[in-house]
Every structure is written in structure tokens, then in C-alpha cells.
Amino acid sequence: MTTVNEEPTALLSIGEFAQRSGLSISALRFYGDCGLLVPARIDGSSGYRYYEAHQLREATLLRHLRALEMPIAEIQSFLTADPAAARAALDSYWKRLEQRFDRSRSAFAAVQLLLSSKEEAMPATTTLDGSELARALRQVLPAAGPIGKEPRYPAAVLIDLREDGVRLVATDGHRLAVRDLPSSTLDLGRTAIDAAEAERLASMAEDAGPITLSAGSELAVRASSVSVSFPAVSDHYPDYEAILARCGSSRLLVRTADLGARLDRNRDLVVLKLAGTATSSDGVAFPATYEGDDLTVGFNPSFLADALAAGIGPEAILQRGSPIDPVAIRSADGGTLTCLVMPIRLKD
Template sequence: MPNSELMPIGVFAQRSGLTSSALRFYADSGLLPPAEVDPVTGYRHYGADQLARATTLRRLREIAMPLAAVEAVLGAGAEEAARLLDEHLARIEGDAAAARRKAAVIRAALGGDVPGLLIAALKGPVLADAVEQVLTATAHEPGMAVLAGLHVEANDEAIALTATDRYRLSTRTLVPARPAERTWAGTVDGGDLRAAVADVRRSALVRVEAVPHGIRLRMSGREDRHCRILPEEFPDHRLMLASLDEVTTRATVPKDLLLRALEEHPGEHVALHVTEHGVGVRPPDDEHPGIPLPATVTGEDLRIRFGVTTLYPAVSTAIGPDVMLDLRGHDRPVTIRSADRGDLTTLAMPIGFDHSA
């Protein structure tokens, strides 16, 4: 290879994101040997065509993949490499879940099983369903861990679960079998809750207790599950709910038909055309009526556009056979809930582009 196509180890380190010492280690281990070694000085040079391999190697090591597995991935075809990567991620997730369970046991031992403040006692299947429904409105955003959490507010009458990804806000209110001992609020790590859902669902009654730095889920015949509290402040969702405009259009649509229309819709954005005759699901910039759905509609005609990834989960988690859409304008939040059970409510933000039809 001509010297003009080679770069010294320092330059290659900069471009690949690997340190010079790491490059020497990977060269000695056979994973990334240099393209050329000067026989007199011992200086190592790398080719530009080695950058892709070096970058992949670095990324695999950043997710704690062992050297033997890295070598297997680098030497495999695309399909086999993807399978090996999935296997590694499954091991990491399994190890993390096991570590969380062990940490909960250690925490209880260190704290001498500190008495918890009762937040609520709830039927396990009901709590599990509520957690799964509301957590669909979470998101993993760098620097905003609170968006991956579930906000819990408890008082002597009810316990409210709320989550938001900034495009959706879902909230569900449950009436506990035993109420909170006093008012309590906190944002719980969504991953910890997801990991506990299977045990919660299989428990007739779950005692939810506030403990230092988290909540504890107590279930008869099962190990306690500890879920961490996130320190970041949860967005002021109550102010958002209180500042909503008046509803100008209300449409009640069969949930299954609306979901099917969204599943069949080819694009990432969808428009709902709401008139006294029903709801049309169609491409956002197309005058074609699209898929007509039967609906009970009151108020003004309206055309409103959504991202499918925002609207679909908001509709799919609604409880019951019919979903009610409370519309406030083409660029205002839409309230989506069951037509006959209002204990799960979702706000979905449209993509404003048009005025009423």
C-alpha cells in the first residue's frame, strides 16, 4: 500500500476514536493489526479502509462485549453479526435484572428492613395493566431521564400514574384497596417497574410503600421488588391539563376500526378528517377521503394531522371498544380516552399544518 494512503497511529487513533494504547492492544491481540510496521523504527501505520472495522470494534467494546465475541462479530456476515449482538444484549439485560434483584436484597439488609410508608394497596393485575398502559408514553432521551419514568401521586382517595414523552401524556387513576397513609409523590424508574410487572400481575394484592430513594412493592409469597426514584423534576402536567382549551369537536370511534386503519396507513404521518358523517383516515396532503370510519361526531368539522407513532399507542392503550377524541383545533392537544371508562386518559400532540376544513 502506498505510504500516501497510510496514516500514523496517532492520526488513526483520532479518526477512529480509539486511543493509541488501545490500538496497540488490539494489534497484539490480532483484532486490528496495522497495515504496515516500519521495520527500522517499529512505527505502526493504518489504512483508511481499516477505519470502519476500528469504529465497529470501538462500539462493540463500549457495550462491554468480550474480545472473543468481538472477534466473532467482526468475522461474521451481517445476519450472523446481528444474532451475536442480540445474544450479547440479552445477556447484559439479564445480568442487569439479576443485579437489581440482588441490590434490593442488599438494600433491605443494610437498612434493617426499614418500614415503608404505605402509598396504596392495589390488586396486582390492575396495577400491572395500569403501569404497562401508562409507560407507553415514556421515552429515553439523553439528559432527560425523567421522561423514562412514571410519576406517582397518592392521597387518601386515589393513586394517579402519569408519564410523558413530550408528544404524549398518559395518566390513569386507580382507587386502592387501602389508601395512602399520607400524601406522596415521586417519579419512579420505568425500567425497574417494567422488570417487576410479571410478579405484580401474578399477585392478588400488592402493597406499594415509599422507602428511602425508591418505592417497594410487597407481594405475598414473592420477593419484594424495589424501584428507584428519579431525582429530576417531572414536567408540570397539572398545569398543562388545567390550561387546555375548550373542546370544539368530539368524535367517538370504534377502537378496533381506527387501529386497523392506522395499521394499513402507508406513511409516517396521518390525517383525520372529522365531519358530521364520520372520521376519515387519509394521507396528510391528499384530498382523497381515505378510509371512512363510522363515528358519532358533535361540533365543528376538522382536519388534523398526527405522527402515527404518537397516535397509534394513544389509541391502542384506551380501555374498552370505543375511543373518544376530544379535539380543540388542528394544532391543539387532543384528549384520547375510553368512551365509557375515563380512568385512562392520553393527550396527543398533533402536527399543526392546516385549518378547519
């Protein structure tokens, strides 16, 4: 910036520059004082500010960045960055804007839901990340049994809104999967939906951003501007918490890859002999640590393989009680997924 006493030529006065740039005179003075858009010249006697025509591009850019509510400090860095860095900064800021909008949209949806149900019983409601919900649904869905077959229990996924978050449960009577998702819930409630509908919900949720669930006589789902209701299954859902409580204290610690290598899905049975370590039915011992009474137990290898593939982690803990109780399979690092598999009774 140059301060002169004579009248400059080939420059735009602050009034002309304001009209052509779309910025107000007061905004131009503010941006000049904070160093964002410094006048080309200031008259030393009158204090009049003048701008060069090429500064219109910078002024227009500044106007749009402020329309995006970009903070002044970030604009200063943006305007002095090279084109590649400026593009990266803009992309990063846009992602933050989208996340903020998603949070606002979810809050708006929750308020709408509360207002619409003001005269009715308050539904159990929670909001969580859609991609996390989709992944969790697909972790438990195999335990609901093959879609279209006739399992012992209805092929369904229970969505249980609890004080500490959302719990997803699926079982076909031979195995059970439980996945916990942390979230803040409004009231408590649960709804079981058909397994095929649960897969449809997973597809809807995976790219939806924040998603709001309301459990009641049906499962109401709101994501972005889309609202969908999933009918509840009418059959009584089993008491999964009582089943979880039956897991005992005998524990097998094993790497999932080592146990998975012993499972042949083409067979109907895999037998594990547990006595300090582990040996499979083909007589091959594999690295493992077992704590409990010596035990020989049989499983459906496909059920065990599905449990390990659901996302247990690199190391698993198999925990069981009596010979007729289910075996709980959990991540050794304290993950939020638990799979239960019923053992197969072996002939003496």
C-alpha cells in the same frame, strides 16, 4: 346409628377411637351430636358410644378440615358430596384461604412499615391488587417512549398516591398516558421511577397478589415476603395535571376498530378531517360522530395506534381544544385510562 343394651363386639370405644383418630372425646361427642360423625352404636343403658374402624378415615378427614378452619356447615356438605364435587369444594375453599392470607399479609406488611417509620416522616402508602397494577403499568409505559432512547422528558412512570387512589402517568413530551386505580391511601405522595424499573415492577406484581407501595425518596414495594426499593428519577417531572386541563370540548366519538383501520404505522403522518363525521388522509370516510368546529388535524399514526391498543375499549372519545392543544383519548364508557397525543402542525 343403632342403640343396643348388650356390649357390642368388634367396635372401638370412644376412648380408643379418640386415641387412634387424633380427636378428643369431647370433640367426638360434639361431632356426633351435630351429625358430622355419628357413632356406629350407643349403649342404651350406659350411653357409651362405639365406632367402627372404617370411620377412622372420616374422622381423620374431619380433623384436617377443622384444622383448615372450614365451617361446620361446609364440612357437612363436603362429607356427603361425591369425590368430584368434594375436590371442587376443597379447591374453592383453598382459594378463599389464600385470599384471606394475602389480605392478612398485606395488613401485616403495612403495620410493619408504620412501626419502622414511627420516628420518621410518614410515607405515602397504599395497597392494591398486583395484577391490576401490572396491567395498568403496561398500559401507560408506551407513552414513556422506547426504553433506551432519548425522549423529551425522562423515560419514567410517575406513581402518584392521591386521596382517591393511585394514578400512573407516563409521557415523552409528544404523548401522555394516565391510568387511575382505586385504593385507600395513607397520606399523599408521588415518586417517578425509570421506565425500565417500571417494567420490572410490573413483572414482579403480576402474580404477587396484594402489593403495598410507599412513595417517598424512593418507591418501596412489598409483596408477599419480598421487599424491593426502586430509585426515584432525579429529573423534574412535568405538570401533567396542567396538560390534562388543556383538553377542550370538541369531541369525536368513534369505534376504535374503525379508527385503527385508518392508521398505518409505516407512515409518519395521518390526517383526519372532522366535520360532523370523519375522513382520513386517504380520502376514506369512516363511521364517527363529531361535535365541534370543522377541523383538519394530523397525528403520528403510531402514537394513536398505541393509545387505542392500551385498552381504551370498543369505542373511544377524542377530545381537543385549540389546534395546538393535545388530544385526549378516553373510553366512551367512562374507563380509567386517558391517553393524550400532541397533534402534528400541518402546512397551510
